[in-house]
Amino acid sequence: MAEIVEIHPKNPQPRLIARVAAALNSGALIAYPTDSSYAFGCKLGNSQCRDRIRSIRQTDKHHNFTLVCKDLSEIATYARVDNWAYRLLRSFTPGPYTFILRATSEVPKRLQHPKRRTIGIRVPDHPVTHALLDSLGEPIMSSTLMLPDTDMPMIDPIEIDERIGDRIDLILDCGACSLRPTSVVDLSSGAVDIIRRGSGDLSVFE
Numbered sequence: 453m454a455e456i457v458e459i460h461p462k463n464p465q466p467r468l469i470a471r472v473a474a475a476l477n478s479g480a481l482i483a484y485p486t487d488s489s490y491a492f493g494c495k496l497g498n499s500q501c502r503d504r505i506r507s508i509r510q511t512d513k514h515h516n517f518t519l520v521c522k523d524l525s526e527i528a529t530y531a532r533v534d535n536w537a538y539r540l541l542r543s544f545t546p547g548p549y550t551f552i553l554r555a556t557s558e559v560p561k562r563l564q565h566p567k568r569r570t571i572g573i574r575v576p577d578h579p580v581t582h583a584l585l586d587s588l589g590e591p592i593m594s595s596t597l598m599l600p601d602t603d604m605p606m607i608d609p610i611e612i613d614e615r616i617g618d619r620i621d622l623i624l625d626c627g628a629c630s631l632r633p634t635s636v637v638d639l640s641s642g643a644v645d646i647i648r649r650g651s652g653d654l655s656v657f658e
Contacts, residue, residue, distance in 0.1 A: 454483070454617040456609070461485070461626040464583040472624060473587040480621040481505070483597055483612050484584065485629040486520070486576040488548045488651070489605030490597040490612060492620070493520070496590055508619055510600040518550055518572035519559070520592045522585035530558050530591065531573050537639045546577035548651050552638040570640045580626050596634075607631050 455475075459468050476482065481501040482493045492508075494501030496519070506515055521527050524541055531553035533541065541551060555571040574594070576582075585592065597606045599615060606612050609625040617623065632651035637644060646654055 454613060454620050455622045456613065456625050457622060458625045459580055461629075462579050464580045464626075466583070466587075469580075469583045469587050472584055472622065475622050476588060476592070482622040482624065483606075483609065483616075483620055484581065484592075484624045485578055485609075485626045486574075486581055486594075487546070487578045487630065488576070488596075488632045488634045489607050490609065490629060491520070491605075492595045492597050493592040495588075496593045498593065502593070504619070505595050508616055509595065509598065515595070516572055518574050518594045520574045520576060520581065520585065520594045522582060522591075523575060526591060527553075527573050527575070530556055531571060532556060534642070540639070540644075545575035546582075547575070548577075548632045548634045550574050550634050550636045552636065552640050552647070554640050570638075572636070574634070578629070580624060584624075605631065605633070 457468055457472060459465060472482065476495050479495065479498060479500065481504050483490050484493050492505045502517065519530055524545060527533060527541065533553060537553070550572045552570050552572055555569050559571050597612065599606070607630070608628045609623050613623055635650035635654055636647040638647050
């Protein structure tokens with residue numbers, strides 16, 4: 453069964469955050485809160501956790517993962533960002549947006565879109581996520597915690613434990629988080645293409 457780590461949602465305890473970061477570095481698959489829902493998370497490039505997520509979500513090998521980053525300076529390591537795109541990112545991060553950008557060589561090829569060489573990038577607005585990313589020192593390879601028999605992401609750690617606690621290693625219990633589906637905006641072609649409308653304001657892109 454998954455280990456439950458109770459963390460304060462606004463003032464995360466550094467000792468507990470360090471323990472979670474150590475678990476990620478050791479290969480753990482976790483459930484953690486973001487500003488939109490809970491998500492699966494693992495260390496960047498961990499192929500075993502990647503396959504476990506696909507198995508739980510019942511997705512195929514073309515399922516796209518997202519790199520959850522702590523800030524814009526980290527994004528530049530993993531994605532190619534033109535000046536115009538950088539200005540948009542600066543205005544809309546952190547927040548409930550996933551931006552599709554051209555991947556750099558730092559992104560493992562198995563995480564990129566197989567034909568377009570792109571990657572999804574997020575900077576969530578959640579204190580626990582920020583603390584974990586700061587402790588880890590690199591992005592989290594992430595996927596929305598949505599199960600195949602549902603049409604909405606999961607937001608309650610107790611329900612997550614009941615449903616899949618035997619299939620993941622660790623759950624960050626920060627209480628139920630908000631449900632704010634992310635908007636997905638593709639900037640990889642040099643123009644703005646709205647892929648999915650979520651809770652974020654998209655009027656500036658139109």
